Amino acid sequence: MNELQTMLADTANRLFTDKLTKQVRIAAEEGEWPQDLWNAVEENGFPRVLVSEARGGAGAQWPDALVLLKACGTHAVPLPLAETILANWFLDQAGVDVPDGPITFASAQLTSGPDGMALAGPMQDVPFAANCTHVVALSPSDGTDGGIQVALFASPQVGQANSTIARESVAQVSVSGAAIASGLASLPLNSAMLFGALARSAAIAGALQSVLLQAVQYAGERVQFGRPISKFQAVQHQLAELATHAASVGVAVDAAARAVLADPNAAEFDIAAAKVRASDAAQIGASIAHQTHGAIGFTYEHGLHFWTRRLWSWGPEYGGAAHWAQLLGKNAIEGGGHSLWATVTAR
Amino acid sequence: MQTFRFDPCDLPDSALALRDEIRAFLATELDGFPARKRAETWMGWDAEFSRKIGQKGWIGMTWPKQYGGHERSALDRYVMLEEMLSAGAPVAAHWIGDRQSGPLLLNYGTEEQRQKYLPKIASGESFFCIGMSEPDSGSDLASVRTKAELTDEGWRVNGTKLWTSGAHRAHVMIALFRTATEEGNRHGGLTQFLVDLDTPGITIRPIKDLSGNAHFNEVIFEDVLVPDSQRVGETHGAWKQVTAELAYERSGPERYLSCYPLMAELVQELGDKGTASERDEIEIGRVVAELSTLRQMSVSVAGMLEAGQNPALEASVVKDLGAVLEQRMPGLATDLLERPFHLGTGGLDEAAAYLVQNAPSFSLRGGTREILRGIIARGLGLR
Numbered sequence: 062m063n064e065l066q067t068m069l070a071d072t073a074n075r076l077f078t079d080k081l082t083k084q085v086r087i088a089a090e091e092g093e094w095p096q097d098l099w100n101a102v103e104e105n106g107f108p109r110v111l112v113s114e115a116r117g118g119a120g121a122q123w124p125d126a127l128v129l130l131k132a133c134g135t136h137a138v139p140l141p142l143a144e145t146i147l148a149n150w151f152l153d154q155a156g157v158d159v160p161d162g163p164i165t166f167a168s169a170q171l172t173s174g175p176d177g178m179a180l181a182g183p184m185q186d187v188p189f190a191a192n193c194t195h196v197v198a199l200s201p202s203d204g205t206d207g208g209i210q211v212a213l214f215a216s217p218q219v220g221q222a223n224s225t226i227a228r229e230s231v232a233q234v235s236v237s238g239a240a241i242a243s244g245l246a247s248l249p250l251n252s253a254m255l256f257g258a259l260a261r262s263a264a265i266a267g268a269l270q271s272v273l274l275q276a277v278q279y280a281g282e283r284v285q286f287g288r289p290i291s292k293f294q295a296v297q298h299q300l301a302e303l304a305t306h307a308a309s310v311g312v313a314v315d316a317a318a319r320a321v322l323a324d325p326n327a328a329e330f331d332i333a334a335a336k337v338r339a340s341d342a343a344q345i346g347a348s349i350a351h352q353t354h355g356a357i358g359f360t361y362e363h364g365l366h367f368w369t370r371r372l373w374s375w376g377p378e379y380g381g382a383a384h385w386a387q388l389l390g391k392n393a394i395e396g397g398g399h400s401l402w403a404t405v406t407a408r
Numbered sequence: 409m410q411t412f413r414f415d416p417c418d419l420p421d422s423a424l425a426l427r428d429e430i431r432a433f434l435a436t437e438l439d440g441f442p443a444r445k446r447a448e449t450w451m452g453w454d455a456e457f458s459r460k461i462g463q464k465g466w467i468g469m470t471w472p473k474q475y476g477g478h479e480r481s482a483l484d485r486y487v488m489l490e491e492m493l494s495a496g497a498p499v500a501a502h503w504i505g506d507r508q509s510g511p512l513l514l515n516y517g518t519e520e521q522r523q524k525y526l527p528k529i530a531s532g533e534s535f536f537c538i539g540m541s542e543p544d545s546g547s548d549l550a551s552v553r554t555k556a557e558l559t560d561e562g563w564r565v566n567g568t569k570l571w572t573s574g575a576h577r578a579h580v581m582i583a584l585f586r587t588a589t590e591e592g593n594r595h596g597g598l599t600q601f602l603v604d605l606d607t608p609g610i611t612i613r614p615i616k617d618l619s620g621n622a623h624f625n626e627v628i629f630e631d632v633l634v635p636d637s638q639r640v641g642e643t644h645g646a647w648k649q650v651t652a653e654l655a656y657e658r659s660g661p662e663r664y665l666s667c668y669p670l671m672a673e674l675v676q677e678l679g680d681k682g683t684a685s686e687r688d689e690i691e692i693g694r695v696v697a698e699l700s701t702l703r704q705m706s707v708s709v710a711g712m713l714e715a716g717q718n719p720a721l722e723a724s725v726v727k728d729l730g731a732v733l734e735q736r737m738p739g740l741a742t743d744l745l746e747r748p749f750h751l752g753t754g755g756l757d758e759a760a761a762y763l764v765q766n767a768p769s770f771s772l773r774g775g776t777r778e779i780l781r782g783i784i785a786r787g788l789g790l791r
Contacts, residue, residue: 270411277788297785304784305725308412312708313701315416330700337697383690390693394684398676402494402668405700406427 062128065121069110069128076101077136086367089139090228094192099140099163107142111150112159118149123318126150130260131314134267134375137367139229141165141189143260148197151252155211155244162194165217167234168253169198171210176239178212183220183235190232191219198240201250208247212240226374248325257379259317259332262339265375266314268368269307269342272350275365276300280353296353303349306342313338316408330392331408333385340382343372412722412787414704417711422480423487430491433464438495446496446669447759450662451623451766453577454498455535461492461499462532467506471514476527482714486707490661496669500574500623505529505536507660508653509582512600516641516649521602525580539569539583539603539627540650547779549584549650550594554629556585556601563587563601563639565609565632575625576614580604588644595647600640607632619765657774658723664702664730666770667737670763671695673756674741688744695740698733702726721787728780731771738763 062070085095102108110126112118119125126146133143141163148164165188170181180198187196196217200210220233249255277300280291290296313335320331347369351358358365376382393401437460438446445452461467469485471477492499510529513522528534545551554567565585575581581603588597605612609632614622641649675692678684684692705726712719741760742749749761771777785791 273788277790280790291790294782297788297790298778298781300788300790301728301781301784304412304788305729308414308722308725309698309701309705309729312414312705313697315414316701316704319416333693334697334700337694338701341694382694386691386693386697387686387689388693389696390689390691391684393675393692393696394679394689397679398672398674401672401675401696405696405703406490408700408704 063125065125066128069107069121069125070132072105073107073129073132073136076105077132077138081136081138083364086137086139086364095139098138102140102142103161108145108163109149109159110146112153116153116159118153118159123321124315127263127314127318130263131267131270133260134264134269134368134371135271137268137271137371141193143264144188144193147256147260148195150256151197151199151209151211151246151248152213152242152244154246154248155209156246157211157213157242157244160195160213160215163189163192164195164197164213165189165193166197166199166253168251169200169212171198171200171212171240171243174239178210178240178243179238180214180236183233185233186231187217187234188225188231189229190217190234191222191230193217196234196236199253202245204245206245206247207250208245209250209252210243211246212243215241225378227371229374249329251329254379255329255332256321258336258385259314259321261375261378262310262314262317262332262335265339265343265372266307266310268372268375269303269310269346272346272365272368272372273300273303273307275368276303276350276353279358283355290353299349299352303346306345310335310339310342320408330389330404333389336380336385337382337389340376340385343376347372412725413712413719414708414722415712416704417483417708417714419483419487419707420481423484426484427487427491430466430488431495434491434495434497438497441496443496443669443673443755443759444762445498447667447762448498448500449493449496449666449669450499450503451573451621452496452498453500453574453623455501455532455577457498458501458532458535460532461502462530467502467532468510468526468530471510471526471530475514475522476530478530483707483710486661486710490665490703493661493665494668494672501535501577502529502532504538504574504578505534508538508657509536509580512582512640512649512653515652516600517602518637520637521640525602534580535574535578537572537575537578537581537605539572539575539581541569541571543568543570545570547776550598550647552584552586552598554583554585556587556599556634558587558636559633562633562635565601565603565629565634567629569627569629570624571615572625572627573623575605575627576612576622578605581627582640584646584650590644597644598646598650599643600646600649601634602638602640603632603634604638607634609633617766617769619762654775658720658727658780661703661706663727663774664699664706664733667734667763667767668699670737670741670756670759671699673759674744677756678744691740691744695733695737698729702730702733705729721783724775724780724783724787727774728777728784731777734770735767738767 109118114120144165148166167184214236222232317331317335320328468477556563587599590596611628613626749757
């Protein structure tokens with residue numbers, strides 16, 4: 062890690078360890094917005110990590126922001142932090158000033174009206190919409206130069222809302238009137254899916270590290286048949302398997318962030334690979350963590366579930382393993398077996 | 409709990425240039441090389457090919473020039489390896505010397521031993537094998553019983569080595585012998601030797617595996633005399649030498665690329681047919697994702713080795729995940745192509761049939777899955 066990454070990691074770990082108590086998580090699951098936690102996150106500038114210095118951000122790069130996106134998983138953060146980091150990055154890329162407060166984003170259809178950009182219809186499945194002061198809509202540009210239209214709307218009106226397995230809301234969103242600002246960003250047409258997938262992969266990487274740590278610790282403490290269960294070879298091998306998957310997702314996510322840093326428009330392969338690995342490993346990891354914890358880990362009281370329910374939730378979000386695997390497989394088959402190796406080694 | 413470190417690693421320009429050079433060489437050299445032969449990859453023996461590779465300067469790439477090496481970066485060597493393996497080049501003849509025996513002699517050999525053996529390994533003329541395992545020993549190397557006793561004429565060796573890959577074609581074995589029995593110290597009393605395989609008293613019996621190939625052997629020592637000048641490193645001190653050697657054996661790209669030539673053929677055929685189903689695409693895409701990730705992990709280990717770190721634990725992670733992927737490949741080919749693979753047909757079918765029968769060895773060779781997971785569990789502080 063470079064100096065900035067170490068600083069971000071230390072700050073995030075200290076902040077979330079101090080302020081994100083179990084009570085805060087439980088209250089959030091009951092619908093209470095953790096305003097103090099959000100204030101602390103904002104005071105530390107986390108939401109603007111990827112925003113250029115000219116627009117009041119930290120001007121950091123994707124591998125740096127990855128530290129915070131992973132922390133969302135390591136600490137099971139019940140905030141739209143990943144969403145806000147991404148929404149602000151989209152705005153900055155489009156040359157739009159970034160507002161304060163939590164912001165979410167989704168892909169949408171935009172139409173150009175007399176007062177500016179407007180939504181053609183409601184946006185679907187917008188995460189944390191009820192908690193956000195603004196929403197960013199991403200729409201393919203109709204211009205010849207490609208890229209995407211990025212439009213910022215204030216005061217989103219929440220329609221039909223549901224809760225994810227992580228007890229976080231997703232809702233249908235409509236807005237009245239035109240965007241308060243908009244611009245063109247030179248980013249892939251599927252940016253909402255693509256970078257959403259990367260953010261979730263990073264969170265899964267963090268959550269897998271966390272459930273691994275929890276399971277290893279519990280296995281060392283829990284005595285059965287006269288010895289800690291960590292002394293049973295079957296348990297050791299299960300945890301070793303979990304560790305290999307956690308390591309693999311970490312590496313895949315690092316590679317994807319480096320690919321975005323090199324060129325956001327050429328990072329689809331690496332992001333897809335990371336999400337395939339992350340979504341598959343999320344299932345395996347949650348399963349092993351629960352098996353290790355036995356019945357106690359299955360209770361609400363214990364708290365392992367704050368992480369495993371997020372793993373289950375994040376796995377399919379922004380495209381599950383099959384979605385991204387199909388994209389990789391289709392490209393590989395169309396490209397031909399004899400050029401596949403060149404694709405793999407181009408990273 | 410220790411977390412595993414996989415620092416990202418950028419390959420140097422020298423490695424990227426070398427990659428193009430090797431690709432061009434292999435495109436010519438392996439033109440028309442059958443899929444079945446490519447599927448053997450690092451188990452495929454071709455002395456002539458090894459000599460050509462030696463002339464190119466692609467054996468002993470990181471060794472000092474005074475011993476026939478080329479003083480290149482470990483990352484250049486990494487790229488050489490992955491290009492050879494992905495193309496399915498027959499590298500078995502020089503493989504062990506390049507991967508293990510050379511580095512062992514550089515670390516622990518005498519000046520005389522280095523001068524005698526290293527230049528010939530690097531030129532692709534001298535081939536090595538490793539005599540570690542024995543009947544009843546398997547992954548448990550501390551149970552080695554083949555005995556070397558110091559006499560006036562040198563070390564007198566009696567016993568049997570088993571699973572010695574390539575012994576019937578190699579010139580020299582680096583052998584692990586029991587030189588003392590130390591009460592309560594299973595890792596003590598072991599010593600490594602350079603044994604020229606034409607020494608009287610050595611009988612080598614190839615053992616056919618279930619695919620009909622014979623690459624490993626039983627090697628019987630009957631009153632074989634090995635001069636003390638052929639001892640490698642300290643008497644009774646081989647344990648730490650052997651464990652360091654195993655790190656070379658576990659960290660390379662061969663631990664996830666054994667089935668790559670089959671994958672390339674499979675993807676090519678699915679494309680040629682033009683009827684790839686959604687299921688084909690998903691399954692292939694999953695393998696592409698795992699392959700790409702494993703490669704990043706493996707390059708990262710190479711980068712840490714180059715930086716002088718000891719990524720033994722990370723190497724075990726790569727080998728475990730790699731073997732799981734490799735072992736899935738032949739079955740996946742069967743599933744997606746939906747036909748039985750008959751022998752004697754050549755091409756993809758023959759390659760797949762060979763790998764179906766060889767895949768069980770992938771989680772055995774170089775440390776069984778159970779041993780690797782034990783090492784990882786120790787890294788997690790569970791043992």
